[in-house]
Amino acid sequence: METSTFVYDGDCAFCSRCAEFIERRIPTGARVLPWQFADLAALGLTEAECEEAVQWVGADGSRASGPDAIARLLGDSAPLWRFAGAGLRLPPVRAAAWPAYRWVARNRHRLPGGTAACSLPQEARERLYGPTGRPTTGS
Template sequence: MTNNRPTFVYDGDCSFCTSCAQFIERRIPTRATVIPWQFADLPALGLTVEQCEAAVQWVGRDGTTAAGPDAIALLLRDAGRIWSVAGSALGLRPIRAAAWPAYQWVADHRDLMPGGTAACAVPQNRQVNP
């Protein structure tokens, strides 16, 4: 699948995720469409519900995908200027190695993050690292 714009997909049922998406839309000048997976055409994007429940997703204009901190890195690189520096840094091997466990911890505890609610909690049986 090809698209004129990249797409960044997040969990619209999570208040913390929605707060982060609103920050992206207000502060990060990406060309990407930022959309909750619940309103996205997942088959057209080449994504599954399972992928979107597990992590944020990036779908490039050429259809390539990335998840979690790799998706965030691509979003930041797309934004240009200082954001691309942060996105490139996130792709560096030592930072990337630490980013995945940090991302997973935040995802597993998103109900405790600023803007998070009890509805954001990931059930214990769905957590990758409970």
């Protein structure tokens, strides 16, 4: 792999907004893409891992998830963002970041930009909305 990859949940409006912020404001050489369009096998990831948290797969094959993945993304960026990523890796900050991340993940459908579909597992989203994200009609 030549480029690091940051993978997020593209079916979640809140997650997509965060990814858009990354793409607009955080200069990084990493690919930022929804897991639904990623070659998970090539990245060594599973759907379950991607549903649980954002994922980082470094160009060197290193992996991280949740706030650790965010810290890696920031560490692969411009100096100010690298400083923020280093701060996120400090043990007391990291210890607080995981519970905060889990709270956000559980409540992302309630956050700005979130939708009710954000709170559902992928299987339920596909059953209700189909693989394209559009509501399915009864047969």
